[in-house]
Amino acid sequence: MDNKKKVEQITSMEVDFAQWYTDVVKKAELIEYTSVKGCMAIRPYGYAIWENIQHILDGMFKATGHENVCMPMFIPESLLNKEKEHVAGFAPEVAWITHGGSQKLEERLCVRPTSETLFCEHYANIIQSWRDLPKLYNQWVNVVRWEKTTRPFLRSREFLWQEGHTIHATAQEAIAETERMLNIYADFCENTLAMPVIKGRKTESDKFAGAEATYAIEALMHDGKALQAGTSHYFGDGFAKAFDITYSNKENQLVHPFQTSWGVTTRLIGAIIMTHGDDSGLVLPPKVAPIQVIIVPIAQHKAGVLEKAAELKEKLSSYCRVKVDDSDNSPGWKFAEYEMKGVPLRLEVGPRDIENNQCVLVTRHNGEKSVVSLDELESAIPAKLQEVHDGIFARALENRKKRTYDCTSVQQIIDELATKGDGFVRAMWCGDEACEDKVKEMTGVGSRCIPFEQENLSDTCVCCGKPAKTMVCWGKAY
């Protein structure tokens, strides 16, 4: 297929952001649709991004003492029903298995929408004494939620994720774990994905089903909509009581332990696309880009060019993920192709470059060119990749600043959104759910989180005028 055409087929972000997104995920070959409604095929280039995310996050989990396990993918209905709030939250959106082969099952099973119930049953089996605590578990698995409207990566019936599940002797330890993992997510988003996030607590109405407290990180997408990029839940001993999990403490008393869970999903890939992408396609954060440097030989039919490109590839591959495109497509075709695929750095090398022992480096996110000596690549390339990371982070932060509106009245919220477009609204709140609902109804933005970093924007609730308790970050959610 003609590649210029492929790029031209990407709808402009300004014209239709949703269509731009769909075009990018398809044309950059991240996914393909399937006949399984609401489920996608993740293609090699998309899956390689997920593998890089997994690899880095998994290292962070293990460095903080977590171990990977794997629970069954099915949950018997009676097990799902054990914790009342939890089942109420999830039962309406699970897929039910009713038959195995030609036999009707005695009890139907759902495909896990999340695995708290399975972990609880497991804990009850394996935990007896304080010596068995804590257990810091994680699993990388697929889960299913029967969504009505789906979009690749952002909301699909099946998705891939990791779910951490931990159990502790004290509430204090469990709360510390909940916070620690939220911090790890924020660290990962900012320092690996170059995506600024706001850390905060969810309001009561927005908590995970069965949690005492839900923390989240919220990111602002290019179009001004908010995306929940990760969550971390503190359960208290509610699940332990419902599932009869006990341990004998040092005083030899049987008591209930305290639990947490936390997760991020393939949604992060959607977040990357909508945070950094532009009208030419993807812009990938260097740390998770499947290809960090694409080498494009110029005038490759000339003697020595392909050999030099191959030699450079060989050298570079010891410190970055690099590919040479020596196909017979034109350099222009290749430029467009790898721009669309969001490769952070392009290295051009032609006969004149070789003569001068140099090459041209072009950074994807801003198109800047520089001429670099071939002897300096080993320091220049890591520096350029860091420059790209810093550059796209700064750009995303700038976008968020430009689109964050501090408001003291509902009318001001309406005006800001109308004149400046969607974004984060920061406004004070009395803590009353009625005000939360009313703000959403009147302005279209819902509460995203109560940021850990609080500011006192005014003394009164943006909605009812009564004394304010906290500053809330509001937004339109993906």
Added chain:
Amino acid sequence: MDNKKKVEQITSMEVDFAQWYTDVVKKAELIEYTSVKGCMAIRPYGYAIWENIQHILDGMFKATGHENVCMPMFIPESLLNKEKEHVAGFAPEVAWITHGGSQKLEERLCVRPTSETLFCEHYANIIQSWRDLPKLYNQWVNVVRWEKTTRPFLRSREFLWQEGHTIHATAQEAIAETERMLNIYADFCENTLAMPVIKGRKTESDKFAGAEATYAIEALMHDGKALQAGTSHYFGDGFAKAFDITYSNKENQLVHPFQTSWGVTTRLIGAIIMTHGDDSGLVLPPKVAPIQVIIVPIAQHKAGVLEKAAELKEKLSSYCRVKVDDSDNSPGWKFAEYEMKGVPLRLEVGPRDIENNQCVLVTRHNGEKSVVSLDELESAIPAKLQEVHDGIFARALENRKKRTYDCTSVQQIIDELATKGDGFVRAMWCGDEACEDKVKEMTGVGSRCIPFEQENLSDTCVCCGKPAKTMVCWGKAY
């Protein structure tokens, strides 16, 4: 729990091999049962083995040009029905989703028992020209087959595996891929898991549903039963025709491509246990052992012992997976614990060792002790780990030799099995399915494969006496 007790609770292999197996998987904390019938929870120690298997195999796949993808876990019934032999083979053992939330689905979906149909649909979407071929794909996922009798790792309703799916322009290329991947599996089993395997082709009656040819590697377990450790299938263009996959070749004609698939599963963990284990528990091949060296401090309350143990751990961790057990359990308890867990190498260090700048190394599989200077550990430990690998491979090969019976009559098969116990039987075969069935009926051993390495044991079929075509390897299957 008292650990001596834990080891004593392991049934002897000679008394009851099946019970020994169950005891080991439970007591070594590889798995725990769940209330989901036929499905297990894989615990950290078991999952870490799988992670090591994945890591090494995935590297071998990528080194041979394969890319990872992820297809949906569901298959619509109409899609499963497209290839007649395939659906006939799998439909009786799939789990059916009939409801999403409270809604009955218009078409029921099965949970993938294998993903040929999904890959075929995907290929039909993405392949147009010869330039798009080959596609060398793999995925690491969970699959479900509704088995009646289940055993941890060996046969469970849900299991983890990798399934490779490739598509090629020519039959020749696809056949070469099928053979290449079987060779990679055999290489992996022998050089990573220290498990000797026989490579061969399945007979017609034992082929994968929809395949033109199925290749397999067969291993002999400690009890003389055969275990199929991996399979590789050549599909010809049968699936391509059923799913209408075509490409335009260089002559611009629309033609069908040729396909393969190949897989290994968590069953490999069962194979490891039953190939190398003994009455004290697991014996793990060093290359996939979660802990390769366990450091046990002796008289650890004495000054300097724990410090030295920690110092050694620090040093060793740059070249092996090492752990110190500095808990207050006795050295004897620790010896039994890590023997049960199959840790290949124990390093004991006490006050007198420290004085002499030495330590004691004990190899798990044969209990051999050696005294090694602390200055020589960096070469001694990798050498010992290789020694363990070689030692357990030789032992397994010896067991297989001892239990391989070359037979020229059905009566001889019966006699050999009766006097020497279960094992591989090698005998000539005319190629007639009736003889295959009859041998199984009369002797209890079925055809495992037609080994690539053929020998002419006699000119006539072991069953009917007509001219023999091939030597077959027979056995009782797990």
